[in-house]
Amino acid sequence: MDYREMFIESLSTLTLNKLRTGLAILGIVIGIGSVIALVSLGQASQKAVESQIQSLGSNLLTVMPGSSQEGGVRGAAGARTTLTYDDAKAIETSDAITTVKSVSPEYSGRAQAVAGRNNINTSVMGVTPLYAKVRKIDISSGNFINDRDVTAVSKVAVLGPTTAADLFGEDVNPVGRTVRINSQTLSVIGVTVSKGGSGFQNQDDIIYVPLTTVQKQLFGVNYLSTISLEAESEEVMTEAQNQVGYLLLQRHKLDDPLEADFSIFSQQDILDTASQVTGTFTTLLSGVAAISLLVGGIGIMNVMLVTVTERTREIGLRKALGAKKKVVITQFLTESVILTFTGGLFGIILGIFVSYLFSAFMSFAFVVSPKSILLAFAVSAAIGIVFGLYPARKAANLEPIEALRYE
């Protein structure tokens, strides 16, 4: 019996009980589908995080309040008030610092923003003019915050495009209109160019306000949440990190670097941590998907066992007429592999479709790696063999005369 015949024969057997065949296949479709979808979701979010961080520029250093813990991004809880505007000014003016090009002190918080009848919760960022340079922000209409706005504690605001659309409607230029934040009325002086991106920090859904205004008028604080620094070049990043660290230790009257009440990260540090997080996330999701695949495989085994029991007489007859063990095993393995392979095929289609939906609705990149598709095919065939082998062997080991007597 050649393989082509075996294949045709298996197909015709499988089509005899379409519902059962369909349900068995469905288990694999869902398993493979979720593997493909979740893996590509994981990869897409990883890409999104990476590209967002990289879009900030590779010469960027970030100073955060709180001590660093073994290179992690998290700061110590509580100590959030140690960085001040004066620290930032000192970094800018100190002679000891030779490798930093621009300094951008920042305070970020969340607040309700109201314009007319529109009321949204958004992120409010207190900045100085250099923020635009350090973070590579471009203006699409109006102006960004200037030095006078900062010194005069002006009540002005620059909107991210998403915020602008949410507050004033699409295709409306909000420059000249006003927005109320924490019972202060700010006039809109500009709108930034969309940076795209999404996820943990949407740079389009944001309101920029002069740092002094944010600290004194909106939130009533005297500290910073971050200081962003642009190093002279990528090569001097470590030096810049050391120079700034030393200066801040001095200013904060600390001798031991281990007691530092601030931490300095490069983009690479943040990227590494973020990749680690999204990587763990991807692995976790794949694990969940793998379990659903396992369940699908057990479904296949179940169906094959039922098939073998149901067809005991037929198997007995085939053996009585001269079918050897290998032939019987191959016949049943062919059936289970057809089931899982078909399931794999539809699962891949489903997975790609779901990843596409993810990418469309969550503005992620649409990534489906050919590697994961090939792997899915291999895995589904392997599941057919692994979970089909026990039922197939059971069939092959039936005693012909007992099988024929089976009712």
Added chain:
Amino acid sequence: MIKVSKLSKIYRSGEMETVALSDVSFEIKKGEFVAIMGPSGSGKSTLMHILGALDKPTAGKYLLDSANVVEMSDDELAEVRNKKIGFIFQSYNLLPRTSALKNVMLPMVYAGVGKEERRIRAEKYLEMVGLKDRFYHTSNQLSGGQQQRVAIARGLAMNPSILLADEPTGNIASVQAAEIMDIFQKLNGEGHTIIMITHEADIAGYAKRIIHIKDGRIAADGTNNRQRKI
């Protein structure tokens, strides 16, 4: 050709022991036409299954063309069933929902006979048993006698030297029974060794030799001097 000596078969299920065969010895030569007779439960089917390499005896020897069948592996037994023996079951045992032609081709599939050759041979044997116009009928579209004839054609498919039939006329009308005996006598005339079980004396009358079994033992074994001819 067939030589069994001191054959016994004991079925065990839990505490229960059933002695189906004990101390059965005989020899059957090429070209014989043997009928095995005996009351129900006397061990005829058990004996036939052992002769057909479908089952193994509890004790005793079975030589088939001087090969020791008792010591064969499962796959070797499958080979013997496929090539040397045509087995015709009492309950036909055709594949359901499958055409007569495909049923007859089945043993040839396992022997690795090519597709064209299979078809030619299956058609030939179906014609021989008088089912020329029933090639594509499935089992449930055929009468008992017709199904029995498909089973005979299948038994002949590999052109085996031995044909074993367990009550081939048990479930069919006597007119059709006579037709089947006619087929058997023709096949015997062509050189096939035929062993059939029956509990009807007139059917046994078509054979050349009759072995009587009672309670798992051979009660009588002799030539049939008044062989019936159609």
